[in-house]
Structure formats: C-alpha cells, structure tokens
Amino acid sequence: MTKTVLITGATSGFGRAAARRFCDEGWNVIGTGRRAERLEELKSELGSKFHGLVFDIADEKATAEALNSLPDTFRPIDVLVNNAGLALGTAPAQETKLQDWHQMIDTNIKGLVTITHHLLPKLIEQKGMIINLASIAAHYPYPGGNVYGGTKAFVHQFSYGLRSDLHGTGVRVTAIEPGMAESEFTLVRTGGSQEASDKLYDGAKPLTPEDIAEQIFWVATLPPHVNINTLEAMPVSQSWAPFQVHRG
Template identity: 65%
Template sequence: MSKTALITGATAGFGAATARLFVRHGWKVVATGRRRDRLDELVRELGEENLFPAVFDIRDENAMKEALSSLPSEFSEIDLLINNAGLALGTKPAPDIQLDDWRIMIDTNVTALAVITQHLLPKLIERQGMIINLSSVAAHWPYPGGNCYGGTKAFVRQFSYGLRCDLHGTGVRVTSIEPGLCESEFTLVRTKGDQKAYDETYKGAKALQPEDIAETLFWVASQPAHINMNSIELMPVSQTWNPFRIYRG
C-alpha cells in the first residue's frame, strides 16, 4: 500500500520538488499552499489520484483544520508530515527592520508549524509515522540580517528535538533538515521581488537546488523504521562559515 505525505508550502521551491519526487516513488501527497493556481498545476502534472491540493494559508488555524478534516478518504491517512512552509523577510539589521516582517516570520515559521504538527500528532502516532521539519543552517550560524529568521529556524531545530523526547516509545520519527544556500523563490520573497538581489545571491555560487533538498527528504523518509535521523545540515561546497568579525573602535 502506498503511503501518504502532507507537504506544507508545496506551491514552489522545496515543496513542489518534494511533491514531484514522492509521487514519482509511489507516494500519495497532500500538497498545501495559498496559491490555488500553483497547486492546480501540480495536480495536472502529477494526477489527481496522486496529489490532493489543500488550499489555505498556513497561518490560518481554522482554515487549516477545516481543510484537513475534509480530506478525501484516500488521502486522509497521513504517514509523513513535511513542515516545509516558511519564509524570510528582509535583510536589514534589527534596528532598521519592519516589525511586521518579524511578526509574519514568527507566525509562519514558528506558530503555524507548531499548530499543524500538534493537530496531526494523533494520526502520526496511530500510524507510527514521521515528521520532517525544514530548519536552516541559520539555526546554528548567525549572519548579518539573519536576526529573526535565524531565531525561528533555531526554534524549528529545538522543537524537533523536543518532539523526539515527547514521542519516545511511539515509533514516530522526527528529523530537522538544515540547508544552506539553495536557489529558489525564497530569495525573491526575502527581497520582496528584487531580481537583481536574487541574481547576485546565486551568481557563480553553484547553490543547492530544490531537487537536492527533495532527494534528502526522500532519503530520510526511506530509512528503515528503527532509524531516526535527528538532524542533517547540508551546504553547497561553495559555502562555508563567515570568519568572526571584530569591531575596532
């Protein structure tokens, strides 16, 4: 019998690439996102028997619960939750940010992720399933302008570890995936559509691609049931850590 994965933020980037790969390997996928047109494109591409579009804003708890409570029976038995929905907004230092950008990042990357996870825990425990949370190297390694975003991803990593402890003995596996530089719409969102900034970010960098992240997620999901990957941090070879900075006043 095929298994079912629920992938949040599946309208682009990591989420869309992951939906394609899992369907190709025989999984059913519940793909969530705000943009119905993008999800409808995935349905046309992958087939309505393989992918079900659940259209809602991940920050809207009522809409999330309504959508997931009305899943067709063939998509309702969730074996894997991939918490991919998330974003970064802005690159300015903390004194200069727009506070609403911080609120949106916290609401999306922290609150919404925690809420949908808790909502699905009974089903995941029943099916001895798996949770894969998308964190970031920013959970470990601070950088200028990473302020709130890095904080939200540190939460995702530590939340994953906490879930592992709370789910001890249930058979549910939990993994934190922590990518470095990866080329996707992420940077366009972060810079609010600045194509020049996008181009400069990835120029010559040989960045990770969404398909690389999808392959990593599928590998984790394909491990035997007695193996848990606690966390995986991955970067392109071109990326390393910034040296420590010293201000000399």
C-alpha cells in the first residue's frame, strides 16, 4: 500500500528536498506553502505522486479548508512533517519589531499545533508519525535568537508531550533539531539580504536541505517499534563557544 506524507513548507529548503526524497521512493507527497508557483514547479517535476496545497499555515480557516480539499488518493495521511517555519531578525530583543515576534509565534507554534490538532485523529487511526522541525536554537541560546529560539523550544517540548499523550496508540513523534543549514532561511531572516546569507555560510560547509531530507526519510522508514525522540545534528564546522561575561 502506497504511503502518504504531508510536508508543510515544501516550497523551499528542507521541505522541498524532503518532498523530492519521498516521491523518489514512491510515496504520495502532499506539499504545502504560500507560494503557489513553487508548488506548481514541484508538481511539474514530481508528477502525479505530488499534490500541492497553497495556504498560510498561520491561518486556521485556510488550513482546515486546504486539508478538507484533499483528493481521496492523498488520504489517509501516514506521516505529518511539520517543517514550515521561519526566523525574523537577528537584533537583540530590545530592538526587535513586535510584529516579527508575533509572526514567528503564529507560524512556528500556532500553525504547527493547528495542523497537528486537525490531523491527529487520522494519524492515530493510521498508527502514523509526526516529525517536527525544531532546531539547536531550542536548547542553545545565542544573541538575537530570542523569540525564534523560544518557538523551537516549544516545538521540542510539544513533541515530547505528544509522545506522552499518544502512548499506546502506536503513533511515533520525532523532533529533528538541525544546526546551521543553508536554505532560504537566512534570506528570510534578514529580509532578503543575499549578501548576509552568503556571508553566514561562506567557507562553513553548512548542512544542506538534502542532509535534513535524508534524516526525515530515515526517521519515517524505521521499523514501527522504533521511535527517535530527538535527532540533533550540526555541520562539523559548528560547535559551542564559552559563555559571555560582561565586566564593568
């Protein structure tokens, strides 16, 4: 029986690479995002195994309408990959825009829990799986990480809470927690600065979207008695630095 995965944020980065990976392996893939033209491109590339759903994940009504519009061939869903998300800004908390904070919370937290809540009954029927994209930012604070790190800490802890509640249902839950990976992430974070994005990744050999897609696919295809709780990976070039100390 062909399995179906729904990947939020499939118009770019990890989500797009994962959509390609699952389709290549014969899965049915539902890919979501706000940019319709990107989903149309993926549809042309991947063919009938791919179904695009255009909606803003922060919009509860649009999310429900999109899911209700799914054709029968893309139901039921076996795996939900909660990948859509963003960081906005790198400024210290006291210099940020409140609107940016709200958008990160609405997307990374409210959007993620809304689609999860909507799909949970069916995922339980399927003994399915939820794979959430958290981040190293969930655990290791850095200057300018403020609300972004907070949203990813939520995603980490929500994943663990889901595991507890879903105990005995057979539904598996994993938080994937990457470090620095090159995608459109920094372009979005900096309001479109290609220069800032290139500078961040220059010479660092960051993780690639394909690296993360491989992790997602691996987690999704493990035997049904295995649950990876957290999968944290960084590029070799990235590690920790000492605490900062202010003297004065």
